[in-house]
Structure formats: C-alpha cells, structure tokens
Amino acid sequence: MAKEKMVKEITSMEEDFAKWYTDVCLKAELIDYASVKGCMIIRPYGYAIWENIQSIVDGLFKEKGHENVYMPLFIPESLLQKEKDHVEGFAPEVAWVTMGGDEPLEERLCVRPTSETLFCDHFKNIVHSYRDLPKLYNQWCSVVRWEKTTRPFLRSREFLWQEGHTLHATAEEAKAETEQQLNIYADFAEKYLCMPVIKGQKTEKERFAGAEATYTIEALMHDGKALQSGTSHFFGDGFSRAYDVTYTDKDNKQIYPFQTSWGISTRLIGAIIMAHGDDSGLVLPPAVAPIQTVIIPIATHKEGVLQKANEITERLKKVCRVKMDATDQTPGWKFSEYEMKGVPLRLEIGPRDIENNQCVVVRRDNGEKIVVGLDELETRIPEILKEYADGLYSKALDRKINMTYDAKNLDEMKEIAENKPGFIRAMWCGDRACEDELKEVAGVTSRCIPFEQEHISDTCVCCGKKAEKMLYWGKAY
Amino acid sequence: MAKEKMVKEITSMEEDFAKWYTDVCLKAELIDYASVKGCMIIRPYGYAIWENIQSIVDGLFKEKGHENVYMPLFIPESLLQKEKDHVEGFAPEVAWVTMGGDEPLEERLCVRPTSETLFCDHFKNIVHSYRDLPKLYNQWCSVVRWEKTTRPFLRSREFLWQEGHTLHATAEEAKAETEQQLNIYADFAEKYLCMPVIKGQKTEKERFAGAEATYTIEALMHDGKALQSGTSHFFGDGFSRAYDVTYTDKDNKQIYPFQTSWGISTRLIGAIIMAHGDDSGLVLPPAVAPIQTVIIPIATHKEGVLQKANEITERLKKVCRVKMDATDQTPGWKFSEYEMKGVPLRLEIGPRDIENNQCVVVRRDNGEKIVVGLDELETRIPEILKEYADGLYSKALDRKINMTYDAKNLDEMKEIAENKPGFIRAMWCGDRACEDELKEVAGVTSRCIPFEQEHISDTCVCCGKKAEKMLYWGKAY
Numbered sequence: 002m003a004k005e006k007m008v009k010e011i012t013s014m015e016e017d018f019a020k021w022y023t024d025v026c027l028k029a030e031l032i033d034y035a036s037v038k039g040c041m042i043i044r045p046y047g048y049a050i051w052e053n054i055q056s057i058v059d060g061l062f063k064e065k066g067h068e069n070v071y072m073p074l075f076i077p078e079s080l081l082q083k084e085k086d087h088v089e090g091f092a093p094e095v096a097w098v099t100m101g102g103d104e105p106l107e108e109r110l111c112v113r114p115t116s117e118t119l120f121c122d123h124f125k126n127i128v129h130s131y132r133d134l135p136k137l138y139n140q141w142c143s144v145v146r147w148e149k150t151t152r153p154f155l156r157s158r159e160f161l162w163q164e165g166h167t168l169h170a171t172a173e174e175a176k177a178e179t180e181q182q183l184n185i186y187a188d189f190a191e192k193y194l195c196m197p198v199i200k201g202q203k204t205e206k207e208r209f210a211g212a213e214a215t216y217t218i219e220a221l222m223h224d225g226k227a228l229q230s231g232t233s234h235f236f237g238d239g240f241s242r243a244y245d246v247t248y249t250d251k252d253n254k255q256i257y258p259f260q261t262s263w264g265i266s267t268r269l270i271g272a273i274i275m276a277h278g279d280d281s282g283l284v285l286p287p288a289v290a291p292i293q294t295v296i297i298p299i300a301t302h303k304e305g306v307l308q309k310a311n312e313i314t315e316r317l318k319k320v321c322r323v324k325m326d327a328t329d330q331t332p333g334w335k336f337s338e339y340e341m342k343g344v345p346l347r348l349e350i351g352p353r354d355i356e357n358n359q360c361v362v363v364r365r366d367n368g369e370k371i372v373v374g375l376d377e378l379e380t381r382i383p384e385i386l387k388e389y390a391d392g393l394y395s396k397a398l399d400r401k402i403n404m405t406y407d408a409k410n411l412d413e414m415k416e417i418a419e420n421k422p423g424f425i426r427a428m429w430c431g432d433r434a435c436e437d438e439l440k441e442v443a444g445v446t447s448r449c450i451p452f453e454q455e456h457i458s459d460t461c462v463c464c465g466k467k468a469e470k471m472l473y474w475g476k477a478y
Numbered sequence: 479m480a481k482e483k484m485v486k487e488i489t490s491m492e493e494d495f496a497k498w499y500t501d502v503c504l505k506a507e508l509i510d511y512a513s514v515k516g517c518m519i520i521r522p523y524g525y526a527i528w529e530n531i532q533s534i535v536d537g538l539f540k541e542k543g544h545e546n547v548y549m550p551l552f553i554p555e556s557l558l559q560k561e562k563d564h565v566e567g568f569a570p571e572v573a574w575v576t577m578g579g580d581e582p583l584e585e586r587l588c589v590r591p592t593s594e595t596l597f598c599d600h601f602k603n604i605v606h607s608y609r610d611l612p613k614l615y616n617q618w619c620s621v622v623r624w625e626k627t628t629r630p631f632l633r634s635r636e637f638l639w640q641e642g643h644t645l646h647a648t649a650e651e652a653k654a655e656t657e658q659q660l661n662i663y664a665d666f667a668e669k670y671l672c673m674p675v676i677k678g679q680k681t682e683k684e685r686f687a688g689a690e691a692t693y694t695i696e697a698l699m700h701d702g703k704a705l706q707s708g709t710s711h712f713f714g715d716g717f718s719r720a721y722d723v724t725y726t727d728k729d730n731k732q733i734y735p736f737q738t739s740w741g742i743s744t745r746l747i748g749a750i751i752m753a754h755g756d757d758s759g760l761v762l763p764p765a766v767a768p769i770q771t772v773i774i775p776i777a778t779h780k781e782g783v784l785q786k787a788n789e790i791t792e793r794l795k796k797v798c799r800v801k802m803d804a805t806d807q808t809p810g811w812k813f814s815e816y817e818m819k820g821v822p823l824r825l826e827i828g829p830r831d832i833e834n835n836q837c838v839v840v841r842r843d844n845g846e847k848i849v850v851g852l853d854e855l856e857t858r859i860p861e862i863l864k865e866y867a868d869g870l871y872s873k874a875l876d877r878k879i880n881m882t883y884d885a886k887n888l889d890e891m892k893e894i895a896e897n898k899p900g901f902i903r904a905m906w907c908g909d910r911a912c913e914d915e916l917k918e919v920a921g922v923t924s925r926c927i928p929f930e931q932e933h934i935s936d937t938c939v940c941c942g943k944k945a946e947k948m949l950y951w952g953k954a955y
Contacts (some may be wrong), residue, residue, distance in 0.1 A: 035550045035598050036557050037587060044604075045545035045615070052546065068522035069529065073512045074551075074589070074620055074636050075573075080513050096552075097577035098589065101624035102570045110514060112551070112575065112589070122513050127521075143551055143619070147578035159551050266859070 013280045016170050018224040025274055026153045028343050029283045039151035039158035043267070046342065049291035050270055051161060053115040055141060057193055058163065058265065067137045067165060072119040075110040080118050084243040087117060090210020097309050102268045109132075110147040115154045117211065117262055120166040121244035128168060131250050134258060136168040154271030155478050162266035170259045172237065172246070175259035179235040182263040183216045186231035193288035194269065196220050196276045197401050198230060199424070199473055208434050213237040219448045219473060221401045222275035225422020227475040228446050233263035257312070268444030276397055282353065283343025284366055286393055287386045293321040295383060299332055299351030305415035309355050313348070313378065320379050321386060340365060345389050347381065362390055367395070407457040410465070411442070414474070418443040424475050428468030430461035438463050439474065488818075490757045495701045502751055503630045506760045514543070516628035516635035520744070522820065526768035527747055528638060531768040532618060534670055534765065535640065535742065538662050544614045544642060549596040552587040557595050562722040564594060567687020571624045583861040589622040594688065594739055598721035605645060606703040608727050611735060632955050633750030639743035645735045647725070649714065652736035656712040659740040660693045663708035670765035671746065672870035673753045674878050675707060676950055677928030684912050696925045696950060698878045699752035701806060702899020704925050704952040707749050710740035748955070753874055760820025761843055762940055764863045770814045773802040776809055776828030786832050790825070790855065791917050797860050817842060823859065823868050841866055843873070858896050886935040887942070888919070891951070895920040901952050905945030907938035915940050916951065925950040
C-alpha cells in the first residue's frame with residue numbers, strides 16, 4: 002500500500018520523460034529549486050553523490066600529477082576579451098558584476114563561465130623557462146552561464162565542475178594530455194558510473210570557443226537522447242599568443258607554450274539519473290551511491306531483531322557504505338523510499354531470517370532476491386555490489402547497441418530521427434552546411450567523430466558527396 | 479651560499495612584519511596576485527594546505543552528523559533584505575550582478591557574502607514538522623565581500639570557507655550546537671594547527687550581523703596582533719521569523735525554529751603563517767603540511783645514494799606525506815627552498831649515512847639534527863613529527879602567555895597598548911561607549927569575553943564604574 006502511494010508520486014517515463022526526470026530530482030531529494038531562477042540547491046543526498054564523484058576523479062587526476070589550485074571567481078572584461086573566439090562564445094551568456102557595495106566598478110567583472118583567461122594570466126606570471134613546464138593544474142569550483150532554458154543538473158545557470166588547465170612545452174605533449182584526460186573521463190564513466198560512452202572529436206561547429214580541437218564522451222540516455230558528459234580541449238598556442246605567455250627553451254629561444262583544458266560537471270548526476278533510472282526512481286551505480294546497502298529490520302519489536310541489525314550494520318561498515326533504518330515507518334514505506342533513492346542493495350532481516358542465520362538481499366536494478374548466510378556477509382555483499390554494477394553497465398550497453406542506427410541517406414536519416422530515438426551513425430562530407438541542414442530537416446546535431454571509425458556508406462548522408470568521416474548524430478540535452 | 483641568497487629574499491619580521499608576511503605568501507608559492515584587485519590565486523602549495531584543513535574539519539563535522547549541501551552563488555536583493563540587521567551589516571560590502579549577457583536583470587543579485595538568507599529560504603521549503611528537525615548542514619564554497627583594504631588570506635574580496643547552517647526545534651539545542659562547533663574549531667586550531675586560542679563570546683558591538691550571540695576563537699600572531707580564527711553564531715528565532723520558517727510540534731503548534739551558523743576560512747592559512755613562521759619562511763604544522771618530510775639525497779652521483787633515497791621514500795609513504803627531491807639543484811638550495819616552504823622535517827641521506835645505516839633528520843622549527851637508524855625510520859619519523867607538533871604548540875603557548883598583559887586602569891591600558899604588542903586582559907562595565915573610547919584612545923578593540931573569566935580588578939578599565947566582565951583586548955587583523 003505504502004509503496005504504491007510513493008510510486009504514484011512519480012510520473013512514469015513513458016508518460017512524460019521530462020516530468021519523470023524532474024520528479025526524480027525532487028523526490029529523491031537531490032535538489033530543491035532556488036530563489037534565483039535557473040539555479041539549484043544541491044541537497045545532501047545529491048551533494049553526497051557529487052562528493053563521491055569528486056573523490057574518485059580527483060584521485061585519478063592526482064595519480065597523473067595534477068595539482069589543485071583556486072582561481073578568482075571574477076574575470077575583468079578586458080582580460081576576457083583578449084581571445085577573440087573565446088569572448089564571442091561566452092560573452093552572450095555571462096553574468097556581469099557592475100557594483101561593489103554602493104560604488105559602480107571602474108571595469109565590469111564577469112562571473113567566470115570557465116577560467117582559461119585567468120589561467121593564462123597566471124601562467125604569464127609564473128612560467129618563464131622550460132624548467133617551469135609542464136603545469137598540470139585543476140580546480141573544483143562553480144561556474145555561471147546565463148542560460149535561457151534551464152533544467153536541474155543538465156543546464157543550470159550555476160553548476161559545479163572541475164576544470165583542468167595545463168600548459169606544455171610542445172604541441173605533442175599537450176595533445177597527449179588532452180587524450181589522456183578524455184580517457185580518464187571515459188574510464189570513469191564506464192567503470193564507476195556504469196555508463197558506456199562514445200569517445201570522439203567534435204566537429205568544428207561544435208568545438209569549444211577558442212579551441213583547435215575538442216574531444217568528448219557522449220552517453221545515451223533512457224529516452225534516446227545523447228548527453229555530452231565530459232570534454233577535453235586542445236588549444237594549440239592560440240591562448241598563449243593572445244595572453245602573451247612565453248617560455249625560454251634550452252636554446253634560449255622564446256616559445257609560445259601549448260595549452261589544454263578539460264572538464265566534467267554536476268551534469269554527470271543528470272546522466273546517472275537518465276542512464277539508469279526507472280519508474281520507481283533513481284538507480285545508482287555503487288561507486289557513487291551515498292548509501293550502498295540499506296538495512297531494514299523487519300518486526301523490530303521482536304526480541305533480537307534490532308540487535309542483529311545493528312551488529313550487521315557494524316560489520317558491513319567495513320566493506321561498504323551502509324545505513325540501517327530503524328525508524329517507525331512501515332517496511333513497505335522504507336522499501337519504496339530507498340528504491341526512490343536508488344540505493345543499490347536492500348538487506349532485510351527479520352526473526353525468521355535470524356533463526357535461519359541468513360538475510361534477504363534485494364537488488365534495486367532488477368528486484369532479484371538473494372538469500373545470504375549471515376556468516377558470509379562481508380564477502381557476499383561486495384560481490385553482489387560488483388555483479389549489480391556489471392549488470393547496470395551491460396543493461397546500458399545493450400540499450401546503446403539497440404538504440405544505435407545507421408543511416409545511408411537523408412531519407413533514412415529523417416525516418417530514424419523521427420521514429421527511433423537513439424544514436425544515428427552516418428557518413429559526412431566534412432562540410433558545415435550539411436550539419437546545419439541536418440539540424441534543420443532532421444532535428445539532429447553531430448555528437449562526435451568517433452575514434453573508432455566504421456564504414457557505413459561511401460557518400461555524405463546529407464549532400465551525397467564523397468564522405469570523409471563517420472559521425473554519431475542525435476538529439477541532445 | 480645558495481641558502482643565504484634565498485633567505486635574503488625575504489624581509490625580516492623585525493624590519494617589516496607586513497612585508498615579511500607578503501614575502502612568505504609569494505615566495506613559498508602559496509598565492510599569486512590576480513588581475514582583479516583584492517582577489518588572490520591560491521597556488522598548488524597553498525591549496526594543498528587548504529585541502530588538508532578541509533579534509534580534517536569535514537571529518538569532524540560529519541562525525542557530529544552534519545551533511546554537506548550546495549546553495550546558489552547568488553542572492554536576490556529582496557531575499558537579502560528580509561532580515562534588517564543582516565542586510566545592514568552586509569549590503570555595504572557586496573558585489574552586485576546587474577546584467578545577464580546583454581540584458582539588465584529585473585532584480586539585481588548579490589554575490590553571496592554569507593548564506594543565512596539562502597538557507598532560510600530553503601528551510602522554509604523543506605521543514606514542516608518536528609520530524610524534519612534538526613537540519614545540520616554545511617557547505618564549502620567561496621564568498622565575496624567588497625573590502626577596501628585587502629591582504630592575502632587575511633582579508634580578500636573573495637575567500638574560501640565553510641559555512642555551517644543548522645536549524646533546531648529548541649533554543650537550548652541550537653545553543654548547544656553553537657558551543658559544540660566552537661569547541662571543534664578550538665580543538666582543531668590547538669591539536670592540528672598547534673595554535674593556542676582563546677574561546678569566548680563577542681561583545682554586542684562585535685557581533686555578527688543578525689546574531690543574538692557570536693562566539694569566537696582568537697589567536698595571537700607573531701607580531702602581537704590578534705586574529706579572529708573561527709566564529710559560531712546563535713540566531714535565536716530571528717531569522718526564522720524574518721523568513722517565515724515554522725514547524726509543527728508534537729502538540730500541533732506552529733513554532734519558529736532556532737538557527738545557528740559557524741565558519742572558518744582560508745584566513746586560517748594566514749594564521750598558520752603568522753603564528754609559526756620565522757625569518758626563513760613558513761613553518762607548517764604537520765597535520766596540514768602538504769609535505770611532512772622532504773628527503774634530500776646528498777652526493778647523488780655516488781653509487782647507491784639515489785637507490786637508498788628511493789627506498790626510504792617508498793617506506794615513508796606509508797607513515798607520512800613524503801617527497802624526495804633528486805633534482806640537480808645544490809643541497810644548500812634545496813635546504814633553503816624547503817625551509818621557505820615550512821616542510822617540518824628534512825631527511826638527509828648521503829654515502830657516509832648509508833655506510834652507517836642511518837640518516838640525519840633536521841627539524842624545521844628549531845634546526846635540531848637527529849640521527850635516525852634506517853631500521854627504525856617508520857617508527858621514529860612519526861614520533862619526531864609528533865614531538866615537532868608539540869614543540870610548535872608549546873612555543874606558541876609560551877608566546878601567548880608572555881604576550882598577555884593585565885591592565886587595571888586606562889593609563890595601564892594605554893601604556894601596554896602602545897609599548898607591548900599582545901593580548902590585554904582588562905575588566906569592562908558592559909557599556910559600548912567604553913569599547914568605542916578604548917578604540918579611540920588606545921587603538922584596541924574587544925576580542926572576546928573569555929569563557930574562562932578571571933578577576934583583574936573591581937572596576938571597568940575605561941570608565942572606572944563597577945566591572946561586569948573580564949575581556950581580552952588587542953589590536954587585530
């Protein structure tokens with residue numbers, strides 16, 4: 002009864018995917034709306050997911066020698082303007098500070114939408130010789146982009162992210178960094194978020210403002226839309242030239258160093274929701290789940306139940322993130338509450354279980370009930386979590402495979418785009434006009450030129466001229 | 479030689495304490511100046527100190543049941559204005575966003591100087607019943623206060639901090655929270671930063687804007703000035719009333735809940751610099767030092783030296799944060815470099831040491847050289863770090879005791895304030911006029927009404943009327 006009531010509170014995916022998404026964000030207590038339009042409050046349960054993401058990714062960065070720094074929140078307008086493409090890309094969507102207390106500022110300040118310009122300004126101060134390179138920097142912070150249309154996690158006026166900014170003596174080294182970081186993102190998405198991704202390069206049209214090359218990981222959501230989930234940019238020496246950053250090499254020559262930047266954001270929480278969630282709510286990958294196992298004692302008034310549940314909780318604390326819920330809500334209410342919150346495993350323990358020296362473990366993803374002997378808890382729970390994670394990944398992979406279509410010509414492209422949500426693989430001549438056209442007539446944008454190329458046809462899906470590359474296309478968040 | 483050269487680059491404390499401070503900030507590579515006046519760039523070495531502070535303090539908070547959240551960066555002007563005292567206190571020093579892209583905003587947004595107003599607005603949404611209380615929230619973020627005069631870490635227009643915001647059913651519970659958090663700050667300062675503090679209450683004049691009571695920890699810097707190092711505020715139900723936050727109690731009555739907030743910031747890095755530093759640079763407490771032991775191999779061209787240094791590094795990684803510097807700089811250059819950076823222990827290992835199966839460990843605080851057998855490294859290094867931390871604390875404690883003076887009347891107060899840098903303990907009638915007067919004639923402000931009261935005299939140090947309380951006075955950052 003209680004369960005039905007809870008479940009009814011979420012719109013089903015079928016009925017209205019966008020509404021389902023917002024319902025999950027609010028009902029699983031990930032966010033609350035804020036008094037400033039387009040901004041969000043990240044509540045403890047949502048923030049704990051972000052903390053887990055941070056902790057894993059930060060470790061992966063540090064293993065590769067990256068150091069964290071903190072740059073100011075504000076960028077003077079004149080500093081932002083030094084790189085022409087960059088300012089054109091960002092100026093239309095920045096928030097401007099014009100007053101400090103009661104006094105108008107001499108120069109208005111932009112609230113950082115991204116910090117390339119600040120890093121360049123700093124690099125100029127601290128990099129002089131080849132001995133000072135490379136600089137492998139990262140920062141965790143919030144950024145602001147004054148978007149018109151917003152959605153929690155996916156597109157909000159302020160969001161949390163990390164932005165890596167590195168400076169290298171050679172273009173080769175910078176390119177290798179760009180690639181290394183994209184691989185870290187892809188591995189993180191697949192291994193920790195159980196979310197398969199396509200790795201590839203963005204077309205010129207979709208490139209980051211000021212970059213020579215932008216690499217991306219693209220994931221497929223439940224509704225067949227693509228989500229750009231992490232990007233890595235190679236800047237060449239363009240920013241160095243614009244900001245006059247130079248170093249003296251071993252032969253005493255002045256060289257413009259080569260720069261990269263790369264980032265992932267709280268958008269990944271949106272990706273998790275839409276990649277794994279179902280009509281009962283969130284389904285969390287164990288690596289980032291704030292609670293990995295919730296213990297629900299059954300018939301708590303019976304002698305020994307609470308004591309046993311407490312004992313199990315203490316034991317499991319050593320092998321996973323565990324919570325015991327001994328509140329006076331009904332088991333049914335608790336079941337649906339933790340389903341809504343996407344807790345991977347529910348462990349039920351009642352008088353009869355105790356008698357049999359066992360408990361029942363229920364998987365959130367498929368409802369499977371597993372009887373586990375109490376003596377083998379510490380080994381079985383991590384195993385089941387691993388099986389659960391593998392299950393999430395293969396389910397998402399199957400979906401990606403089943404929802405990826407090939408189009409050989411414009412008619413096929415239009416037909417698929419209209420009727421079959423998912424990725425569309427199709428050849429492209431390399432011409433931006435064809436990208437514009439496909440957006441216009443089929444409503445799809447190029448997601449990326451995947452590193453793993455395949456031959457779908459000889460000619461461009463749009464204009465019919467000789468094809469250069471295979472692209473992934475799709476509707477995107 | 480190399481060492482002398484390095485040391486000469488810092489101004490001595492005696493000569494110019496303020497210049498010494500800035501030199502340390504820059505030369506130890508804690509910060510760089512930013513393009514926005516009054517803001518700072520926190521460099522990897524400075525940020526690593528902050529990460530260590532965060533990690534320890536965050537753990538202490540979570541042990542007490544606090545959860546992290548993230549509130550928006552912006553506060554609509556109308557929201558800020560709901561609590562009269564609060565807006566009066568902060569409005570003169572906030573940065574205002576007035577434009578989003580090319581469009582003027584309908585309502586200007588303040589960049590958060592602190593987030594009580596945002597938390598209240600959120601609490602109003604999520605707190606309804608006594609079952610929803612307490613809320614024990616914290617956030618790590620940056621805040622902006624448009625100060626006229628700025629100094630790295632001590633007073634900058636943007637700084638990093640944590641702000642705890644909690645909501646409780648009763649005033650008693652909220653007061654207990656305020657006290658608990660102040661104690662956490664004091665313990666953290668003393669045990670981890672090796673910095674003795676005075677715990678006490680602020681006078682009404684020095685209270686946080688909108689608070690009923692503000693508690694503080696005050697530390698003494700090398701130059702005898704006080705530094706407010708952490709504060710904890712009890713708001714009563716004032717904010718709840720202003721923001722219309724209520725809950726239904728067990729008897730179905732509507733009650734205004736009671737609120738607290740508490741914070742520490744990157745200012746603590748300034749405190750560390752000024753509490754422990756010396757003319758050779760930083761002196762870091764081990765708990766927050768990015769490198770606890772630096773290993774300097776001597777005569778690296780000799781066979782076996784580098785190999786042994788590497789072996790020791792690997793072994794010590796298990797017991798402390800260790801770095802080995804095998805670059806081609808001279809040992810002298812390295813000695814002064816890591817002295818400047820305040821690394822607690824330097825471990826020297828050369829051919830003769832290896833022959834004798836030993837190494838030389840040098841303490842940064844007092845230069846003491848300790849011969850340590852290579853077989854006992856894993857036990858001795860943590861012991862020496864502990865002794866070093868205890869040494870830092872007692873040195874700072876001695877200084878505090880030696881630089882604390884008692885004043886019985888205005889003449890004594892003026893004489894001490896003029897000639898003896900440090901804390902001044904003196905009685906006070908409770909009248910704000912006397913605080914204003916003492917600021918005027920002696921240049922001192924009330925630091926706090928310490929919890930540990932002592933009787934210095936019967937009468938107020940300023941007006942001579944009957945005294946109510948013993949206060950700590952001083953010049954402050």
